[in-house]
Amino acid sequence: MNWRSARAVFEHEMARFFRTIWQSLASPVLSTVLYFVVFGAAIGGRIQAVEGVAYGAFIVPGLMMLTVLQQSVANASFGIYFPKFAGTIYEILVAPTGWIEVTLGFVGAAAAKAVMIALVILLTSFWFTGVHIAHPFWMLAFLLLTAIAFSLLGFIIGLWAKNFEQLQIVPMMVITPLVFLGGAFYSASMLPPFWEGVAKLNPVLYLISGFRWSFFGFADVPVGLSLAAVALMILVCMGAIRWIFLTGWRLRE
Amino acid sequence: MRPIIDIDQVSKRYGSGTVALNHVSLQIEEGEILALLGPNGAGKTTLISIICGLVVPTDGTVRVGGHDIRKDWRAARKLIGLVPQEIALEPFEKVIDCVRFTRGLYGEPPDDAYIEQLLRSLALWDKREAKTRELSGGMKRRVLIAKALSHRPKVLFLDEPTAGVDVALRREMWQVVRALRAEGVTIILTTHYLEEAEDMADRIGVINRGELLLVKSKNELMGEFGKKHLTVSLYEPLATLPAELAGRGLTLSADGRELGYAYDTRAERTGIAHLLAELAERGIAVRDVSTKQSSLEEIFMSLVEEETA
Numbered sequence: 001m002n003w004r005s006a007r008a009v010f011e012h013e014m015a016r017f018f019r020t021i022w023q024s025l026a027s028p029v030l031s032t033v034l035y036f037v038v039f040g041a042a043i044g045g046r047i048q049a050v051e052g053v054a055y056g057a058f059i060v061p062g063l064m065m066l067t068v069l070q071q072s073v074a075n076a077s078f079g080i081y082f083p084k085f086a087g088t089i090y091e092i093l094v095a096p097t098g099w100i101e102v103t104l105g106f107v108g109a110a111a112a113k114a115v116m117i118a119l120v121i122l123l124t125s126f127w128f129t130g131v132h133i134a135h136p137f138w139m140l141a142f143l144l145l146t147a148i149a150f151s152l153l154g155f156i157i158g159l160w161a162k163n164f165e166q167l168q169i170v171p172m173m174v175i176t177p178l179v180f181l182g183g184a185f186y187s188a189s190m191l192p193p194f195w196e197g198v199a200k201l202n203p204v205l206y207l208i209s210g211f212r213w214s215f216f217g218f219a220d221v222p223v224g225l226s227l228a229a230v231a232l233m234i235l236v237c238m239g240a241i242r243w244i245f246l247t248g249w250r251l252r253e
Numbered sequence: 254m255r256p257i258i259d260i261d262q263v264s265k266r267y268g269s270g271t272v273a274l275n276h277v278s279l280q281i282e283e284g285e286i287l288a289l290l291g292p293n294g295a296g297k298t299t300l301i302s303i304i305c306g307l308v309v310p311t312d313g314t315v316r317v318g319g320h321d322i323r324k325d326w327r328a329a330r331k332l333i334g335l336v337p338q339e340i341a342l343e344p345f346e347k348v349i350d351c352v353r354f355t356r357g358l359y360g361e362p363p364d365d366a367y368i369e370q371l372l373r374s375l376a377l378w379d380k381r382e383a384k385t386r387e388l389s390g391g392m393k394r395r396v397l398i399a400k401a402l403s404h405r406p407k408v409l410f411l412d413e414p415t416a417g418v419d420v421a422l423r424r425e426m427w428q429v430v431r432a433l434r435a436e437g438v439t440i441i442l443t444t445h446y447l448e449e450a451e452d453m454a455d456r457i458g459v460i461n462r463g464e465l466l467l468v469k470s471k472n473e474l475m476g477e478f479g480k481k482h483l484t485v486s487l488y489e490p491l492a493t494l495p496a497e498l499a500g501r502g503l504t505l506s507a508d509g510r511e512l513g514y515a516y517d518t519r520a521e522r523t524g525i526a527h528l529l530a531e532l533a534e535r536g537i538a539v540r541d542v543s544t545k546q547s548s549l550e551e552i553f554m555s556l557v558e559e560e561t562a
Contacts, residue, residue: 082343090335
């Protein structure tokens with residue numbers, strides 16, 4: 001293991017984040033504020049409390065998850081796609097550094113950024129609604145694991161993408177619908193039985209459900225299942241990344 | 254002495270069937286400057302890319318400092334620095350950060366004193382806080398060299414260091430290379446300028462169509478191929494070559510209007526002055542004189558002809 005090399009990649013990626021810190025924070029915070037104004041204040045007042053939690057507070061975990069998923073995928077996919085685009089990827093490929101170090105650096109940085117932004121959103125939400133976190137440790141654990149899982153997915157997308165369009169298409173066409181249909185703004189139990197069954201095929205539902213449990217103590221699916229879903233996703237993605245680096249697919253000729 | 258790079262029967266065939274390299278073997282000694290000469294698409298970059306780990310060879314083995322580049326890749330790669338052909342830098346990154354990053358990638362601890370020395374030696378110290386996109390083409394190329402040297406490699410690859418670069422910058426690049434050689438760094442550079450190879454290298458390898466046609470010391474190669482051809486146009490055609498001028502390697506064209514003379518540019522006496530004086534003495538009026546150096550292309554042609562003969 002070449003730890004210094006993983007650290008170099010991590011710091012290099014974080015430096016990029018801090019160079020544009022205000023843009024990085026402004027856009028997710030602004031969209032969260034809009035969600036609170038529309039769903040929390042304007043519409044939320046007319047929506048019944050869900051399992052005893054005011055609707056404005058109920059959507060906080062969903063909004064944080066929405067942001068974490070989008071940010072993780074965007075950060076990690078851009079992080080590795082940009083050197084491919086700029087041509088600087090060569091130095092990573094010729095360095096005495098293996099796939100684990102490279103992945104740790106890029107994915108670690110992408111996940112760290114996503115978690116930081118999610119926490120800023122949590123702070124923002126305190127302005128709008130009283131949020132009580134039942135299990136703070138598990139809240140952070142779910143946040144971190146989800147950020148890692150989706151950063152790994154983003155990393156694969158960045159490795160696969162051959163142009164900026166491809167880089168955008170997966171987050172737009174796959175991630176966003178999955179989050180919206182994964183119960184960011186409602187509980188799966190609010191759906192008719194058939195659609196509840198369909199919703200449970202959506203892996204993101206397990207993440208949001210587990211995360212919401214850490215806030216309010218109730219969930220659509222058992223918490224253990226949520227944890228297993230994140231762990232499975234991490235393992236599958238790691239396997240895919242290992243395969244990409246060892247075969248050199250889209251990296252080496 | 255064990256060569257620092259030992260390339261043994263390396264081949265690269267692409268899926269499309271293209272053979273980029275065909276059983277290339279080459280030993281590179283520590284401390285030498287080797288120029289790989291060849292036209293575009295000859296396989297120079299493929300060979301470098303294989304040694305550095307960017308391209309996976311179909312056959313053959315490469316050892317760098319005794320380490321197999323596939324089995325013992327970490328140890329092999331630590332010894333190598335690569336300056337790619339294309340300028341590739343993160344546009345918004347500062348020069349010094351860029352160089353520190355590469356050092357970190359190679360697993361080396363931070364060493365600001367060395368980075369300073371490196372940037373000073375490449376005349377980049379004053380630009381250390383500049384973003385790479387603000388630099389001129391020549392400076393960008395020097396940043397790439399600084400990155401490649403940031404972990405103190407023993408072998409430096411320069412892929413077409415002077416491609417698309419003006420004369421002043423080309424000279425500057427040559428100075429950099431000479432200074433590195435003086436420090437004991439082994440340098441392998443690719444070029445398609447004969448002049449460049451002649452000026453810089455200890456040995457020259459000629460590659461064409463994936464084959465290493467020859468590797469010779471510069472002196473040997475220039476001795477064989479570095480000849481110039483003098484053409485003397487005459488006012489009055491000659492029926493035959495005057496007896497006094499025979500035995501000097503002179504040729505007379507079919508129409509008798511042109512005398513040809515091949516000479517070695519590096520010989521102490523080229524014999525040109527003598528020849529012209531003798532023509533004047535014999536009253537043979539000279540209309541025009543022109544010289545031509547054997548071009549790289551001609552060297553290739555003669556090498557390829559030799560091969561097929």
